[in-house]
Every structure is written in C-alpha cells, then in structure tokens.
Amino acid sequence: MNKFYEDVKYGLSSNPKRLYSKYFYDKIGDALFQQLMHSPDYYLSKCELEILQLQSTSIAQDINIEFDEFDLVELGAGDASKSIFLLQALLDNGSDFTYYPVDISQNVIELLEAKLPKLLPSIKIKGLNGEYIAMLEQLAKHGSRPKLILFLGSNIGNMNLDEAALFCEKVRDLMNPGDLFFIGFDLKKNPFTILTAYNDRAGLTRDFNLNLLRRINKELSGNFYLDAFYHYPNYDPISGACKSHLISAKDQEVTIGEGTDRFSIQFKQHEAVFMEISKKYSIEEIEELALNTGFKITNHFLDSKKWFADSLWRKD
Ligand SMILES: C[S@@+](CC[C@H](N)C(=O)[O-])C[C@H]1O[C@@H](n2cnc3c(N)ncnc32)[C@H](O)[C@@H]1O
Structure with missing residues (x-):
C-alpha cells in the first residue's frame, strides 16, 4: 500500500x-x-504578498551580494503567486538561475510549469514533484551551483518548534557554505x-x-x-x-x-x-532558531503591520 x-x-x-x-x-x-x-480573514498571504510586491528589489540585492548564478529551489511552491515578484526582480537584475519549484502536489507542479513561462518568458523552470527533503537531496546530488532556497507562506509553521529545528538542520546539511535560505514566518499578534x-x-x-x-x-x-x-x-x-x-x-x-x-x-x-x-513566531524565536541550527541572519523583511516576516539566512 x-x-x-x-x-x-x-x-x-x-x-x-x-x-x-x-x-x-x-x-x-x-x-x-x-x-x-x-x-x-486569512491575512497571512496578503501580508507576505505586500513584502514581496514592495521589497523584492531589496531582497534581490541582498541575494545578489552573495551570488548571481545559482539554483533557486522553492519548497512547497503552491501557485508561486507571491514568489513571482522575487523571480521577476532577480531576472531584472540579470541573475542567471534555474527555478526548481518543489511540491507534493503533482497538480501544482503541472500548473506552474504551464503558467510561469507565460508570465516570465525568460524563466528556466524545472518542477519537482515530491517531499521537501527528498527533492533537496536529489538536487544536491546533481547540482553544483550555489543555492537559494525559498520556504514561504509560513509552511515552516506546520511544524512545532522541535520539528522546525530538525528540518532547518536537515536543510542546512544539504546546503554549501554561502548558500541562502529565505523563510516566511507568521508573527505572534492579536490572538x-x-x-x-x-x-x-x-x-x-x-x-x-x-x-x-x-x-x-x-x-x-x-x-x-x-x-x-x-x-x-x-x-x-x-x-x-x-x-x-x-x-x-x-x-x-x-x-x-x-x-x-x-x-x-x-x-x-x-x-x-x-x-x-x-x-506563530516572535522575532526572538526566529533568531534563536537560525542560531541554533547553524545559520546567520542576513536580514528580516516585514510587512507594514509587522504581522509577517520573510527572513534571509546564510549558511556560513
Ligand atoms: C500553505 S501552501 C503555501 C504555498 C506557497 N508557499 C505560498 O506561500 O503561497 C503549502 C504548499 O506546500 C506543499 N507541501 C505541503 N507539505 C509538503 C511536503 N512535505 N513536501 C512538499 N510540498 C509540501 C503543498 O502542496 C502546498 O502547495
């Protein structure tokens, strides 16, 4: 079975x-x-969309300080309706990357492979249908370029703190020094x-x-x-x-x-x-998680209400 x-x-x-x-x-x-x-009522997507719509140029600049040729892996990409703004900013900067959306849903991967090249004609895309770590392991075996890994939408929130720490360690072990991890956290707010x-x-x-x-x-x-x-x-x-x-x-x-x-x-x-x-996280919990799992924080990007944070981490 x-x-x-x-x-x-x-x-x-x-x-x-x-x-x-x-x-x-x-x-x-x-x-x-x-x-x-x-x-x-579902504020999360709107807050993160605001971050990516308004701050993708700055985020792309922070990424391009590290590298401009890389593999861009998005874990749990969904419909990529938010990450598309970052993809666009990176393409505008002349970054040379292949976009690898990873998703457990075959349907999502098929939709992305059909939709994205129409919206971003110069994108190089290769969808990977499977689980986060298994797909990262597969990529680590073949790819030798630096990696930017996106994990948006508060997907990390679907793990408790111990599971999240274990997950970040596993991801770190599949990264090389200098690779970047960009994670979306929903912040503590009015209950x-x-x-x-x-x-x-x-x-x-x-x-x-x-x-x-x-x-x-x-x-x-x-x-x-x-x-x-x-x-x-x-x-x-x-x-x-x-x-x-x-x-x-x-x-x-x-x-x-x-x-x-x-x-x-x-x-x-x-x-x-x-x-x-x-x-839901506090900024202190995010920083502790990064520190405890072997990452250095490059920058936090917050929406105007300070309800959501996209945090850029670097493996040293
Ligand atoms: C909450 S949605 C977020 C989608 C997107 N990141 C966003 O912010 O809009 C979670 C996505 O992750 C995928 N997903 C959930 N668990 C997964 C796993 N263990 N491995 C791979 N993909 C997974 C789901 O199929 C879904 O598309």
Whole structure:
C-alpha cells in the first residue's frame, strides 16, 4: 500500500488521533487553499504578498551580494503567486538561475510549469514533484551551483518548534557554505486575528480540513460521512501554536481500504482528530532558531503591520 494509506492508518490508530496536513493538497485542496489566500480573514498571504510586491528589489540585492548564478529551489511552491515578484526582480537584475519549484502536489507542479513561462518568458523552470527533503537531496546530488532556497507562506509553521529545528538542520546539511535560505514566518499578534484566519467566516478552512476526509474516501476507499465531523481550531498565545482539529459529532465507525488492507476506526462523540499546527513566531524565536541550527541572519523583511516576516539566512 502507498505512503498516504500507511500514514492515515498510523495516524488514526494513534492516541490522540491525527492526520497529516501535507495530504490536504489534492486538486480540490489546492483550489481551496488558493481561495483561502484571497479571503479577507486569512491575512497571512496578503501580508507576505505586500513584502514581496514592495521589497523584492531589496531582497534581490541582498541575494545578489552573495551570488548571481545559482539554483533557486522553492519548497512547497503552491501557485508561486507571491514568489513571482522575487523571480521577476532577480531576472531584472540579470541573475542567471534555474527555478526548481518543489511540491507534493503533482497538480501544482503541472500548473506552474504551464503558467510561469507565460508570465516570465525568460524563466528556466524545472518542477519537482515530491517531499521537501527528498527533492533537496536529489538536487544536491546533481547540482553544483550555489543555492537559494525559498520556504514561504509560513509552511515552516506546520511544524512545532522541535520539528522546525530538525528540518532547518536537515536543510542546512544539504546546503554549501554561502548558500541562502529565505523563510516566511507568521508573527505572534492579536490572538483573535490569528484565530479568525483559521476559522474564516466563509468556512474555507473548515472545508480545507474536511477535504482530507473526502480525499481518504476517494483515494483509499474510506466511508467518512463528512457531516458527522466539524472543524475546531484553537490558539495558544504563549506557545504560538494554532491547532486545527476535526471533532466527531457522534459515536461512529469508519472503514478505510479494501480487501486485506481494510481496517476500521472507532470515533467517540466529541473525540478530536489533530489535523494541523500553524506555529506563530516572535522575532526572538526566529533568531534563536537560525542560531541554533547553524545559520546567520542576513536580514528580516516585514510587512507594514509587522504581522509577517520573510527572513534571509546564510549558511556560513
Ligand atoms: C500553505 S501552501 C503555501 C504555498 C506557497 N508557499 C505560498 O506561500 O503561497 C503549502 C504548499 O506546500 C506543499 N507541501 C505541503 N507539505 C509538503 C511536503 N512535505 N513536501 C512538499 N510540498 C509540501 C503543498 O502542496 C502546498 O502547495
């Protein structure tokens, strides 16, 4: 059976139950996320868009101080609707780079390979469909040029602090001295603002979470009844962890898989399935993370509200 099946079986057999947010992104999940990016309640994309729209020239200058021939790898690129401003600024500066968007969603990679050359005719692009570290390892084996690695959209927030540190160390081990890592962090702010982003009035975050159950039904022969689960996010302003859960509305049994791979899971009324963490950072936590994982901070780029930071790190 495939990794998706193994992870779903493992996660739903764990106590507490959990699913993994990297599986949110099938075709429907990609479209829901792109709708969410335009929702007035989901401030993250708008703040980071402002940084990239208004500050890409300065960011590109900081990058070009280090190198102007490089491989540009974007981890979890999504629709690249924000990073396109940086790509444009780098092309305008005459940088010579190949853009390698990495994404677990095949759909996203196909869309990017079709869309970007129309928007940026001089771009050299090679999409990589797979997981972050596996794709970086693949590139490290073949490429010898300096690397700029983008990890935008607060994707790092989908890890807790320990997981984020481990991840940054793994990325650092696949970089050479002088390579750059550009990471988007959602900053701690009014807790109500944060909670509303994960409990938007249009119900997009709810549908985004429930879509994973639909995906299990479709791809793994599950029989989740979506109306029997509801979405519950909460935010802890001390740890900065915003967590999404799906709650079982009643006692119920769900079966997944076929033939000898078929298994069933019991849900109690009110039982929670942990779906996703979206960790919020202070600037001090960002600086500690960089220092503890062997990076030197080159610069932080913040939006005008100081709600989001794109931080440029260098491996010494
Ligand atoms: C929250 S979206 C952000 C997209 C984009 N970075 C942005 O800022 O708009 C996360 C993206 O990362 C991809 N992704 C999530 N987990 C991944 C993983 N483990 N490996 C590769 N891609 C992943 C998803 O498919 C999705 O396109």
